Amino acid sequence: MAALPHARYEPVRLAQVRPRGWLLDFLRRQCAGITGHPQASGYPLDHTFWDDPSKLPDVADPAMAWWPYEQTAYWVDGALKAGFLAGDDSVRELAVAQVEGAIATAAPDGFIGPEMFRDRDRWAYLVFFRAVLTQYDITGDRRLIDALVRHYRSTPHPMGFARDVSGVEILLALYAETGAPDLLEQATDLYARFNAQDSEHARDFTLAGMRSDRPVTTHGVTFNELAKLGALMYAATGDRDSLDATVHAYAKVERDHLLADGLHSGAEAMSGNGPLESHETCTISDHTWSLGYLLRITGDPRYADRLERVVFNALPGAVTKDFTALQYFSCANQVIATNASNHNPMSRGDNRMSFRPGHPVQCCTGNVQRALPNYVERMWMRSQDDGPIGGPSGGGGEEIVAALFGPSRIEVSLAGTAVTIEEQTRYPFEPGVAFTVTPERPAHFTFTVRIPEWCQAPVVTVGGDPIDRAPVPGTFCRIEREWHPGDRVEVQLPFPLTSRHWADGGISLELGPLTLSLPVSATLTADTEDDWEQTPVEFRLSGPQHRLPGFPAYTLVPESAWAYALAVDETNLADAAEVVWTDSDAFPLDVDTPAVRVSVPARRVREWALVETDRVSRLLPSFENGRFRMVEHEVEGRFALTPPLPAPDTLAERLEDGVERIELVPYGNTLLRLTVFPAAEPETSAR
Template identity: 35%
Template structure:
């Protein structure tokens, strides 16, 4: 086995990182001012669950990381409550910075202060009750957000001691390996090459360092596992989290082996398990590409976070495209519009969402697909708070003398004290992005980089009303390098074409730009006050203000599309021809109604009609992937 010293020496003789393209970086959230629809989303989040953790019940109604969290009953392991509240704290704090909300900021920073003031004797950070570094690997992200806003050397010193306190034998085990994220970030800030060397050794030699002991579930994700010809069989969150590590190690070491492994593994995950809404199946475990399978809401957040690293390091537009698609579709569709209830599992097709409608094998016929503020296992109820703040954090990135509009949304970006850019857009609902410069005093030199999404053909760009003579190919970035004066206006037009796609295993679905479209099934919302046994005594603090929902269809959902059907586009909605068909519920052992799979044999039951489709993220009950009726035979 190679020694750590050998690894460290080998790093020193590798190609210097400086010869690589310098990665883009996240900005301080103080430099991003959300506007328009994005500001409305964030404000709704504040008045919803993020601002009312008591509605989430345990463990969010505790001190969070500003003290020791007591157990409640026998449910869950000791580390669960720290992982879950770390997710929440990260989202809470980022939301506070974006909205300049002192109350949210103080609540989030209180946990950071307590954690820094109460290290273990050896420098380890986190609860002394939990000798598992995964919860702090999550909490690190809140500390990163705080450092980006106000660089405090005490944070870097504490993080360095923390990562040095983790023995290599522990670092490679289970989700302790996710500590490499914070370790590499800390090394990048401090220049501590020993941290980079340990991270390189832990990941590259993980299988060897684990030895001959019986491997746990999360131990198995090694470079050998990722390259194995066997289909990926793994917990979805573990995959979402680990896939960021090789791309971060590529940035830290310059070794192209890491880049190749990262790109290959991410591509393969989507080839084996990808769904139309931008995410992948993950009813706890990866499930394949069949439309009937759900995805865990945690992955809508964790994968967008991982894709952010791919975007920053590889500077490839496709990762921004993937990130947007998850947020606007899978992510938005898993939480109610008022941000007061969410699903643990969410599906591309879901015709019912009740306390007994979970059609996945995991926790079959339970509450896991209902829109509720409280859930049996609490991770998704904490993680959802990161979705929109993380999107806002990656909208604008910094390069060397460069402002990068990587993701689109209404906002104002402070590039420097003397130069800001204001972005006005209805994107993803509109196709025009207008960016106006604001320079204090004399003109300011900077590069402004804009993304042309991979789905967009025929993009156009003007500067102060005149066409920009630069290539605007789909899936590229375009850069304007100039001295900016106040009032300089850039207008980017991204034509969005409605398209029909064929689903894996049969069926058709429709998209326009970054948005997937669904039929919003007419729904009957009723407050569900049943105290389900699987909830371990947890229920919302206020059933009226933050109810659990029993949502059942109040209209038909059993439609197919003709084989030659194409969408009509009015700019806001899509319209498609459909035919009603025989398609009945699946049922659980006690008659529970469950969303059925797409039928293989299709029998029409009525004449052709038209349905209006709306953006997936605006739906609760939805039909997204339609069965396909060959021919146009009428009953």
């Protein structure tokens, strides 16, 4: 896709990028799992809607008819990308069939989809039209762009439900491709009408709300889909105030809601950064998609640091490693995952924290399909001094940028020459990357690599020789030269071991971009209890879910000790810990094959156990005529929940005398885990 005129970078087309190594293995597992078997997840993902506007969904409240369109559109976008990148034509063709069906069944004036969406609820179109744009990006088929332009010219875009404004993203993408001024005018008008609102539901992501110092408290997915629009409007128009508002809003979210896995809280609204705060799996895809836009538009590499942390930690931590089941809510501290273990106020005590092929609300099941494909799509960028993108890059002519790291191959044209770049690495499962640059003939251009802000001792060499200027953490390192076939760039990124502090006296450890967790052993036991009848009526879109063989829901009960406090000297973590890397060809995210293990001193905590109760207070949404509100219910049953951290003022008296060494692994290698620990005094610890 083309870039907007004021963006710092433009994307490398998806068709030019090929994942390798663990990225390709992940995508292949994804296609063999629920991405390639949407029927395993149940309604509505086991149905198609976009390919035939006469297929209407089964919903109790007609005002919620958009919901199945949103959920299936997530799957279409993710499956189309994953199938293409993994080389799985059968998965890609399932998704392309819905794209082609939607285009073929458009109304005579070009309107796509059911007539009920002409006047309201256009939110789901953003999700689906991303898939259409992906297919265009892969194929270059201009017919797809023309179809979307006709759709937006057919009927004025309504501004009702706050998410309707998300159409700005697609309108601006079409404007970037076509240069048609009426598309920019539509986007500008739609965004202005949205910002004229002062409803409670819109306040956190209007320009005025984003500029304010008021903390963000809204729904996580909604924030990410709408807050980024200010940056997109800047990229199209040069309105710096809009960009500044978006940047400020995301800074507030990081300040107030950042969790140990790199994502913000959002179960479902943002609610702080305590050790038990969780997030929807949906938000993994939406937050990283938005961070990718901010990276391209601003050229600030810190957005890439944030994006990587979410993909390397939160994403694999929310799914089984064969990609057959996922959580709806996922948490840094989760020592149990059953159909009655959700410890969040929203739906407390239900199955949302269990690993299942589908959940009563399928937005997360559909949206998780997009997360890693989106990462691969954002790995490589480019800019030109003499083009409209972004301004100077240091006088080096054309520039190719390795923005996000991972094993991959790209084929692009630079300085009038076809260039192949191979990125050889297991990163983040080894502390460095290497690139082999192969132009068809010698060519002069700038090759740029990101130096993560967390890396304080980076080394960059070309052909074995250090570059002239030492790389600076938190910047892009630009190497301008004449490149010859086989030139090799090596980037050493030593991973520091660092600590973070959290609410309630919590502490966590990080190794470079990897969050570390204590894995809690559990057997993946198939859940044979049909708990669909326990699903609140608000979420029932259709009849009971029929499970596909090979795609069970799981019950995970802790089988190993987990009640530990860390006893580390934070001023000297290198001496307190033992870091052991594994050189292995095994998939680095499997539970049993972590790429690195970190041994640290800890002390057991007495009287810290699961919270077992026969009554919970559960918040549930109420949708009355499409209006959303939360209602509290008292529910009886048998519930076992992850407990909060011990109170700091009682911790010392509850610690066992002896110091043990516990072994931490990357967050993504876990299902059950303790990540945020209570902090014990370090002086009694010893190696």
